[in-house]
Amino acid sequence: MGRGWVVLFALSLLLLLVAGLTGCDSFVFTPFGSESDKYDDLNAKNLSKIMSMDDGSIPFKVAFVADTHTYYEETEKIIKILNNRDDMDFIMIVGDITNQGLLQEYEWSVEVFRKSRYPFLVVIGNHDALTFGQDIFHTMFGSYNFKFRYKSVEFVCFNDNKWEFGAGVPDFRWLEDAVSEIISPLSVLACHIDPCDGAEGIFTPAEVERFESMIPSVFSLTVHGHWHGPRALVQGGVARHVVGSAGFGHCLIVTFYADYFEVEQCKFF
Amino acid sequence: MQIFLRLIVRRHLCTIAIVLAATSQSFGGTARDEAIPWYAPSGIMFQTAGFMGFVCVGAEYLFLRDRLVSDVVYGFVPEGVAGKNHHIITLKSSLRPVRIDFSDTGHLFPFYFGVSMIYCPHKDTFLFLPDKYPDHYYKPTALHAVLNLGIELGWFNAQHRRYNSFYVEVCTLYIYLKTYAKNRSVIDFSDILSLALGYKIMI
Numbered sequence: 001m002g003r004g005w006v007v008l009f010a011l012s013l014l015l016l017l018v019a020g021l022t023g024c025d026s027f028v029f030t031p032f033g034s035e036s037d038k039y040d041d042l043n044a045k046n047l048s049k050i051m052s053m054d055d056g057s058i059p060f061k062v063a064f065v066a067d068t069h070t071y072y073e074e075t076e077k078i079i080k081i082l083n084n085r086d087d088m089d090f091i092m093i094v095g096d097i098t099n100q101g102l103l104q105e106y107e108w109s110v111e112v113f114r115k116s117r118y119p120f121l122v123v124i125g126n127h128d129a130l131t132f133g134q135d136i137f138h139t140m141f142g143s144y145n146f147k148f149r150y151k152s153v154e155f156v157c158f159n160d161n162k163w164e165f166g167a168g169v170p171d172f173r174w175l176e177d178a179v180s181e182i183i184s185p186l187s188v189l190a191c192h193i194d195p196c197d198g199a200e201g202i203f204t205p206a207e208v209e210r211f212e213s214m215i216p217s218v219f220s221l222t223v224h225g226h227w228h229g230p231r232a233l234v235q236g237g238v239a240r241h242v243v244g245s246a247g248f249g250h251c252l253i254v255t256f257y258a259d260y261f262e263v264e265q266c267k268f269f
Numbered sequence: 270m271q272i273f274l275r276l277i278v279r280r281h282l283c284t285i286a287i288v289l290a291a292t293s294q295s296f297g298g299t300a301r302d303e304a305i306p307w308y309a310p311s312g313i314m315f316q317t318a319g320f321m322g323f324v325c326v327g328a329e330y331l332f333l334r335d336r337l338v339s340d341v342v343y344g345f346v347p348e349g350v351a352g353k354n355h356h357i358i359t360l361k362s363s364l365r366p367v368r369i370d371f372s373d374t375g376h377l378f379p380f381y382f383g384v385s386m387i388y389c390p391h392k393d394t395f396l397f398l399p400d401k402y403p404d405h406y407y408k409p410t411a412l413h414a415v416l417n418l419g420i421e422l423g424w425f426n427a428q429h430r431r432y433n434s435f436y437v438e439v440c441t442l443y444i445y446l447k448t449y450a451k452n453r454s455v456i457d458f459s460d461i462l463s464l465a466l467g468y469k470i471m472i
Contacts, residue, residue: 072456
């Protein structure tokens with residue numbers, strides 16, 4: 001091949017690359033961005049949609065999904081299955097939607113969640129708090145701790161990613177305040193790491209004891225992620241469920257009635 | 270992982286040292302003055318994007334008759350661009366297997382490819398796993414590998430008696446590529462790519 005052809009080939013390749021990338025975010029300056037220009041305050045926006053559906057009718061169903069990180073195709077499959085069922089009120093993702101807490105990972109996750117026909121809420125996971133993930137979560141989803149009452153069920157979403165956040169987490173004062181305001185017969189605690197599971201040594205024995213003294217007094221159900229296999233345990237009258245990773249098709253569907261609930265531990269694929 | 274990283278860093282430094290010792294730095298086939306210290310760069314490069322920073326400046330070292338290029342680059346990303354000021358230090362190595370000279374002063378590297386390691390030192394990132402975590406709990410968050418493919422067009426500026434060149438690269442983060450490979454039906458290929466533009470002056 002003559003040199004002229006090589007030059008032409010190279011220039012054509014260059015043109016193709018430039019043309020192919022034009023219109024996209026062609027120049028990425030850093031993977032360490034901490035602010036999304038696409039999404040903000042998603043939990044508040046979705047919560048407002050959820051509250052607008054609150055007509056008090058029961059029973060209702062909530063799907064819990066967890067540990068979707070890097071499993072975008074599998075998460076999309078679960079969302080399609082839930083969309084086809086057409087019987088959920090909303091979806092709650094119980095943490096670890098990213099692997100390294102990178103902005104691009106957050107945006108890919110949201111693009112998948114947005115394919116859901118139901119509003120979705122996200123609880124922060126330990127992986128989401130890596131790199132600048134704490135800032136990204138805060139701008140993209142909102143507060144790390146939040147609570148709401150939907151159709152007579154109290155939902156308390158709590159950040160217990162102690163290692164990644166350091167001082168101030170878990171925020172027992174916030175949790176105690178939240179607990180003191182619960183008046184519903186059914187209440188759910190959603191946090192990424194099961195605070196009563198001392199297996200990893202994340203929480204000190206004193207912290208575990210504090211959780212154990214607080215949780216059974218008010219919560220009927222606790223839902224977690226973190227472990228990629230599902231787990232279920234009833235302890236002190238509380239049903240403690242680890243959802244299992246979306247990557248392996250796991251999903252927890254809970255049907256809430258007036259004063260009891262039913263749990264369906266699903267493995268869709 | 271820490272041991273693995275340390276090995277990579279040591280190996281990278283050893284490779285640079287060995288290559289520096291074994292080959293003379295050159296440009297256009299001209300041996301550099303022996304009085305110039307080994308660590309003096311062959312050139313200076315400026316770049317934008319390609320995951321290396323908004324504004325990047327680096328020292329360039331040429332080996333193996335200009336076919337192997339190593340850059341040590343500092344990149345800055347301002348708050349207005351990424352939400353938070355941060356700095357990126359990059360070790361970039363590229364191989365340029367084909368060089369085409371045209372007219373009397375111009376040359377083209379029709380394609381080159383390489384790997385970079387980008388490092389973002391910050392209180393929120395880590396290179397070595399902090400003690401509070403069990404072994405292998407996380408991969409380093411401050412360090413990422415970038416793969417790049419580019420084209421470089423250069424010329425000799427007779428007035429200043431210096432070689433200059435422009436280059437364009439398409440880059441991807443290794444973890445983006447890995448994620449794309451697992452999720453091709455969901456992720457757009459263009460999402461994992463970035464263009465980079467750069468300019469080099471040979472000293």
